[in-house]
Every structure is written in C-alpha cells, then in structure tokens.
Amino acid sequence: MISANLSAIFYLISGVLFILALRGLSSPETSRQGNFFGILGMVIAITVTFLSIGNFSSGFVYVLIFLLIGGLIGAFIAYKIPMTAMPELVAGFHSLVGLAAVFVAISAFLNPEAFNLGSPGNIKLGSLIEMSIGGVVGAITFSGSIIAFLKLQGIMSGSPITFKGQHPINALILISIVVVTYLLCLTQSPNLFWILLAISFLIGFLLIIPIGGADMPVVISMLNSYSGWAAAGIGFTLENTALIITGALVGSSGAILSYIMCKGMNRSFFSVILGGFGAVEQSSSSGSKEQKPVKSGNAEDAAFLMKNASSVIIVPGYGMAVAQAQHALREMVDTLKKNDIKVTYAIHPVAGRMPGHMNVLLAEANVPYDEVFELEEINNDFANTDVAFVIGANDVTNPAAKTDPQSPIYGMPVLDVEKCKSVLFVKRSLSPGYAGIDNDLFYKENTLMLFADAKKMTEDITKNL
Amino acid sequence: MEIDPFIFRLSIFILSIFIGYYVVWSVTPSLHTPLMSVTNAISSVIIVGAIIAGLAGNSDNIFNTSSIFGFLAISLAAINIFGGFLVTQRMLAMYKKKKKDK
Numbered sequence: 001m002i003s004a005n006l007s008a009i010f011y012l013i014s015g016v017l018f019i020l021a022l023r024g025l026s027s028p029e030t031s032r033q034g035n036f037f038g039i040l041g042m043v044i045a046i047t048v049t050f051l052s053i054g055n056f057s058s059g060f061v062y063v064l065i066f067l068l069i070g071g072l073i074g075a076f077i078a079y080k081i082p083m084t085a086m087p088e089l090v091a092g093f094h095s096l097v098g099l100a101a102v103f104v105a106i107s108a109f110l111n112p113e114a115f116n117l118g119s120p121g122n123i124k125l126g127s128l129i130e131m132s133i134g135g136v137v138g139a140i141t142f143s144g145s146i147i148a149f150l151k152l153q154g155i156m157s158g159s160p161i162t163f164k165g166q167h168p169i170n171a172l173i174l175i176s177i178v179v180v181t182y183l184l185c186l187t188q189s190p191n192l193f194w195i196l197l198a199i200s201f202l203i204g205f206l207l208i209i210p211i212g213g214a215d216m217p218v219v220i221s222m223l224n225s226y227s228g229w230a231a232a233g234i235g236f237t238l239e240n241t242a243l244i245i246t247g248a249l250v251g252s253s254g255a256i257l258s259y260i261m262c263k264g265m266n267r268s269f270f271s272v273i274l275g276g277f278g279a280v281e282q283s284s285s286s287g288s289k290e291q292k293p294v295k296s297g298n299a300e301d302a303a304f305l306m307k308n309a310s311s312v313i314i315v316p317g318y319g320m321a322v323a324q325a326q327h328a329l330r331e332m333v334d335t336l337k338k339n340d341i342k343v344t345y346a347i348h349p350v351a352g353r354m355p356g357h358m359n360v361l362l363a364e365a366n367v368p369y370d371e372v373f374e375l376e377e378i379n380n381d382f383a384n385t386d387v388a389f390v391i392g393a394n395d396v397t398n399p400a401a402k403t404d405p406q407s408p409i410y411g412m413p414v415l416d417v418e419k420c421k422s423v424l425f426v427k428r429s430l431s432p433g434y435a436g437i438d439n440d441l442f443y444k445e446n447t448l449m450l451f452a453d454a455k456k457m458t459e460d461i462t463k464n465l
Numbered sequence: 466m467e468i469d470p471f472i473f474r475l476s477i478f479i480l481s482i483f484i485g486y487y488v489v490w491s492v493t494p495s496l497h498t499p500l501m502s503v504t505n506a507i508s509s510v511i512i513v514g515a516i517i518a519g520l521a522g523n524s525d526n527i528f529n530t531s532s533i534f535g536f537l538a539i540s541l542a543a544i545n546i547f548g549g550f551l552v553t554q555r556m557l558a559m560y561k562k563k564k565k566d567k
Contacts, residue, residue: 028496035554097541113521
C-alpha cells in the first residue's frame with residue numbers, strides 16, 4: 001500500500017502523459033510515440049490504483065477477470081473493425097465511457113464509504129453534486145451516442161426525427177434535471193437519484209434524434225466532449241487528478257472539434273443542436289429542376305479526359321466510404337501518376353461522417369499523407385488544374401454556397417471545383433446530397449456526370465487508362 | 466483560513482482545459498479521427514473509479530450492488546482502453562509519407 005500523496009503524484013504523471021499523447025498528434029511522425037505515452041499513462045494510473053487500495057483479496061481476482069473480458073472484447077473490435085466503420089466505432093466507444101461514468105456514479109452513491117465521501121444518506125454535499133453531474137452527463141453521453149451509433153450504422157434512418165413541441169419538452173426535461181438534482185441534495189433520497197439518471201438517459205436520446213446524418217460530424221465531436229466532462233465530474237468526486245486532467249483535455253478537445261465542424265458547415269452550434277436540418281428542403285427542391293440537361297459519360301470518356309490532363313485533384317466524400325472505393329481510387333491514381341499526371345487530394349473539413357474520416361480512409365489505401373490537402377491549402381489550385389475528380393462528395397462542392405443567399409448552405413466554405421477545366425462527378429444518381437439541395441455544378445458545361453457505384457466506376461476508369 | 470482542497474482541483478481542471486485548448490488546436494486536421502479514438506481511450510481512465518468500487522466489497526460479500534456496478538464499469542472502460550489505444554495504433558501505422566524512390 002502506498003500513501004495517498006505518492007499515488008496523487010503518480011496520477012499527476014499519468015495526466016501529463018495523456019497531455020503528451022495528444023501533443024504527439026500534431027504530426028503523423030510523432031503520433032505513434034504519443035500513443036505510447038497514452039498507454040504508459042494508463043498503465044501507471046491502473047497500477048497505482050491497485051497499489052493504493054492494497055487489498056489483494058479475492059475481489060482482486062474478479063477485477064482482473066472483468067478487466068480481461070473487457071480488454072479482449074476491445075482488442076478484438078480494434079483489430080476487426082473496417083476503417084470505413086470508424087464513425088460508428090467512435091460513437092460506440094463514447095457510449096461506453098458514458099455508461100462507465102454512470103456506473104461509477106451509482107457505485108459511489110450506494111457505497112460512499114469506499115470513496116471517503118461520507119455514508120449512505122449522508123454524503124458530503126460537494127461530492128453529491130459532483131457525482132450527480134458525472135452521472136447526468138454520462139447518461140446523456142450514453143443514450144446520445146447509442147442513437148448516433150444506430151444512425152451511423154444505418155439501423156436507424158439518418159433523417160432527422162422531429163415532432164411538435166420537441167423543443168419545449170426538451171427544455172422542460174433539462175429544467176427538471178436541475179430541480180431533481182437540487183431536491184436530491186436536500187433529501188439524499190436514492191429514488192431521486194434513480195429518477196435523475198432516468199431522465200438524463202431520456203434527454204440524451206431526445207437531443208440526438210432530431211439531428212440528421214450530415215450533422216453527424218458535429219454530433220460525434222459533441223458527444224466526445226460530453227464524455228470528457230462526465231469523466232471530469234467523476235474525477236472531482238473521486239478527487240483524482242488524472243481523471244480531472246483527462247476529463248478537461250477530452251472535453252475541450254471535443255468542443256474544439258465541434259467548433260471546427262460547425263465552421264466547416266457555416267452553421268451555428270446551436271442550430272445543429274436544435275436539429276431538423278435537411279428534412280424540410282428535400283421535398284420542395286426535387287420536382288422542378290429535373291428537366292435541366294445533364295452531360296453524362298462512361299468510364300472511357302472519363303479515362304480519356306484524365307489521360308489528357310496534366311493535373312488532377314481528387315475530391316472524396318462520404319460516398320467513397322460507402323462504396324469502399326478508396327483502394328480502387330488509389331490504383332487509379334497510381335496509373336495516372338505513371339502517365340506523369342500530377343494528382344493531389346482535396347479534403348473538406350466535413351467530408352464524411354466524422355472529423356478526419358477521409359484522411360484515415362486514404363491512409364488505409366496507402367495514399368501518402370503529404371499528397372492530401374485541407375480546404376484552405378488547396379482551394380486556390382483548382383483554377384490551375386485540368387480535372388477535378390469528385391467521388392462521393394456533393395454539398396461540399398456546391399457553388400450555391402458562394403452565390404445563392406437563399407440556399408440553406410449559403411456561406412459554407414466549399415471546394416472551388418468549378419474552376420477546374422473539367423469536372424468529373426462520380427455519383428449514383430442526380431439525387432441531392434444530405435443538405436437536400438440541388439447542385440448547379442451537375443448542369444455546367446464542363447461537368448461530366450459518371451452515374452455508377454464509385455468503386456466500380458473507378459475500377460473501370462483504371463482499365464481504360 | 467485554510468483553502469478548501471476543492472479549489473486546488475478546480476484550478477487543475479481549469480488549467481487543463483486551457484492546455485487541452487492549445488494542444489488540440491495544434492493537432493493536424495488529418496489526424497482528427499485518431500484524436501477522437503485516443504481521447505476515447507484516455508477518458509476511460511475512469512476505470513480507476515471502477516476499480517475502487519469493485520474492490521470495496523468486503524471479503525465475505527464480494528458482490529454487493531455497488532461493487533457489481535464497479536465490476537461492470539471495469540469491463541466497459543477496459544473495452545475502451547484496449548479498443549481505443551489499439552485502433553489508434555492501427556490507424557497511425559497507416560499514415561505514411563511519400564516514398565522518395567518513385
């Protein structure tokens with residue numbers, strides 16, 4: 001058994017290692033070392049916890065068993081999961097952090113002596129507030145992430161679910177969470193604690209159902225942030241520095257990512273949270289514009305265009321992930337490069353279903369990361385480029401965001417693909433993207449639509465090169 | 466008059482938010498997905514609370530309601546720790562620079 005002071009110092013060390021883990025992600029070269037620091041920090045935190053309790057009785061065996069069960073499941077998932085399913089995986093992991101926070105809060109409430117927080121029915125006020133916050137935020141994270149997971153997995157429709165009186169009901173529930181917490185602090189009644197957790201689960205569920213598929217990058221980042229705040233709440237309860245530091249890091253990390261994602265869509269965080277985006281416009285815009293002429297081509301045309309180009313920019317989007325076309329795309333690019341054509345990739349901040357989604361898929365397909373550029377880095381290059389190859393992206397290229405103040409995506413930063421000499425669009429149909437709006441680019445003179453599955457089309461083009 | 470230890474913890478918390486702010490802004494956008502998976506893994510340090518809860522049962526009654534929740538939380542957090550770090554490692558191993566020999 002080691003002293004409380006010594007273990008506090010070790011917790012501080014593991015907190016610092018976690019900071020270094022995030023710091024390492026500033027560049028791919030240092031990132032692997034960063035991940036190692038993270039693992040080291042975790043090993044230290046767990047070891048110190050065992051040593052500080054010093055109770056190596058039969059309970060210890062069960063701790064190891066449960067640790068092992070979880071560890072095996074986690075390792076199995078980590079090795080089996082396809083890279084395209086990363087958003088679902090991250091949403092699933094968030095839900096587990098949330099639920100773990102709830103369970104720890106419940107344990108602390110039922111057995112406060114174990115944590116030095118007082119006795120049942122007579123828990124220190126500060127601790128009670130802290131564990132309530134940890135439990136509430138954890139519950140919201142859990143049920144919210146479950147919904148996000150179901151939507152991303154396609155088990156639940158990605159379209160927003162809205163009903164009348166949604167916002168007043170949510171507001172009412174949020175107020176009641178505050179009221180119940182207050183009453184809980186007055187009475188210390190276990191029933192109120194259960195009610196508090198139950199309504200928190202409910203509000204997490206209700207907050208996420210009205211949010212549509214295209215807003216998922218914001219939702220995932222937001223839930224990431226919540227899982228951090230939940231951990232911090234529990235950290236205060238347990239008076240544990242490692243947990244407080246980590247909670248704060250994760251909380252601010254998720255908040256920053258949400259901000260970046262919102263900026264990438266030119267939407268306020270608040271309007272994303274209120275949800276419903278993409279539900280209304282979808283029905284109104286489809287009818288009238290169908291008659292406009294569209295030039296469509298096949299793989300041969302596309303191959304011809306690209307063979308005669310000297311530079312090509314690839315613009316990947318969610319459709320590439322759905323079609324699992326990243327490997328086929330890389331092969332096509334290899335062939336182009338053999339013909340001395342310069343190829344780069346342009347990634348919009350909100351392409352895909354989570355921050356950095358496209359980068360991971362391209363990395364999986366062995367695309368070197370120094371050929372992949374962010375929007376600001378590459379947007380000026382479109383004007384000097386012969387062909388833009390848009391694969392599975394739509395809204396992020398829509399010029400209406402720059403020209404049409406009526407458009408729901410007006411003001412959103414977009415990739416200037418229309419400035420290229422010609423634009424190739426791989427798409428399954430003319431259907432609008434997630435924002436539910438038509439893309440004028442489809443009808444432009446220099447646009448060639450390639451209606452097909454992204455993977456199949458890319459393979460066919462390679463054959464024709 | 467003595468300062469409540471809570472204030473010290475609050476100070477750590479607030480300063481860590483600022484550290485997080487600056488550190489995360491320096492993360493390159495191409496690594497945002499690994500950032501999310503690694504933050505997942507490290508926030509599962511909540512397992513320390515779960516272990517305390519799991520070991521709190523006395524020797525003749527290892528499984529009381531409180532410790533059962535602790536044990537369950539251990540498993541949940543362990544899924545995240547192993548899954549989060551390993552999947553991050555898997556992703557990071559894929560980020561390669563352009564080969565110069567081409």
